[in-house]
Structures are given as structure tokens and as C-alpha cells.
Ligand code: HEM
């Protein structure tokens with residue numbers, strides 16, 4: 549396919565990534581608030597619902613980004629694995645999946661899931677930084693000179 553026809557796809561990727569970072573900030577803030585302040589009552593329930601909703605949004609955004617990345621790369625090259633961006637992308641997807649899975653376990657009362665949830669959430673910051681840096685690098689190939 550012709551180069552410029554692909555640029556819009558990477559633009560969606562860049563916007564979804566911006567949204568993902570905002571949602572991540574919301575998750576970190578609401579999660580830490582629950583962890584440290586342990587709010588009860590109605591405001592506590594509202595905060596936990598916000599955290600859960602933001603988590604579902606992050607799962608959606610990450611899946612969208614994975615889809616765009618794979619479809620775009622296959623469309624352009626016919627194969628995957630052209631840069632470290634693939635590894636960092638899969639790393640982020642795995643961490644978000646771990647976050648969601650441990651969240652489910654926590655809601656079922658499994659206490660071992662909490663440290664895993666916190667670990668995955670913290671590592672996700674590193675993952676996002678890596679995927680952003682490598683994605684930014686690789687997007688230069690598609691920009692008009
Ligand atoms: C897939 C995304 C996520 C989902 C679905 C999710 C869901 C949940 C759920 C259901 C809880 C238990 C809340 C409760 O006590 O009822 C929780 C707790 C928590 N989450 Fe997340 N979360 C996600 C991502 C994150 C991320 C990225 C972070 C950190 C940056 C984070 C930090 C926390 C913290 C600190 C707690 C508090 C644990 C506690 O003290 O009870 N979460 N999360």
C-alpha cells in the first residue's frame with residue numbers, strides 16, 4: 549500500500565496512546581488513594597467503581613493499539629518483528645492483562661492477587677515509556693520527508 553495512506557493509522561495510535569496515558573494516571577491516582585486512605589461508604593464505592601471502569605477502558609485501548617500495530621505492520625511489510633517496538637508492545641499487553649486478571653482475583657477475595665496487581669501496575673509505567681519511545685522512533689519511517 550502507498551505510504552501516506554498509512555499515516556492516519558499511526559495517528560489513531562498516537563491519540564489512543566495519549567488517552568491510555570491519561571487513563572493510566574487516573575488508575576494510579578485512584579488505586580493509590582484506595583490503598584493509602586482506604587475510603588469507605590459511598591465515596592469509597594464510587595472511587596473503586598471509577599478505578600474498575602478506567603481499568604476496563606485501558607484494556608480496550610491497549611487491545612486497540614495492539615490491533616492497529618499488528619494490522620498496520622502486516623499491511624505494510626507482510627510480517628511482524630521489525631523493531632524492538634514489537635517486544636515492548638507485547639510487554640505492555642501482557643502487563644495490562646495481568647492487571648485485569650489479578651483485579652478479578654482480588655474481587656473474588658484472593659489476597660495473593662494484590663501484590664501482583666501492584667507489581668503489574670508499577671511495571672506498566674516502564675512498559676508505557678518503552679512502547680512510546682520505540683513507537684515514536686518507528687513512526688519516523690512513515691512521516692513525509
Ligand atoms: C486492567 C486494569 C485494572 C483493573 C481492571 C483494576 C481493578 C482493580 C480492582 C477491582 C481493585 C480492587 C479494589 C477494591 O478494593 O475493591 C484494584 C485495586 C488497586 N489497583 Fe487496580 N486495576 C487496574 C489497573 C491498575 C493500575 C495500572 C494500577 C497502578 C498504577 C492499579 C493500582 C491499584 C491499587 C493501588 C489498588 C489498591 C489495592 C487495595 O489496597 O485494595 N490498578 N484495582
Ligand code: HEM
Nearest residue numbers: 565613614617618621628629630631634637683684686687
Ligand atoms: C500500548 C501501546 C502500543 C502497543 C501495544 C503497540 C503494539 C504494536 C505492535 C505489536 C506492532 C507490530 C510491531 C512489529 O511487528 O514490528 C506495532 C507497530 C507499530 N506501532 Fe505500535 N503499539 C503501541 C503504541 C504505539 C505508539 C504510541 C506509536 C507511535 C507513536 C506506535 C507506532 C507504531 C508503528 C509506526 C508501527 C509499525 C512498525 C514498523 O514500521 O516497524 N505504536 N505496534
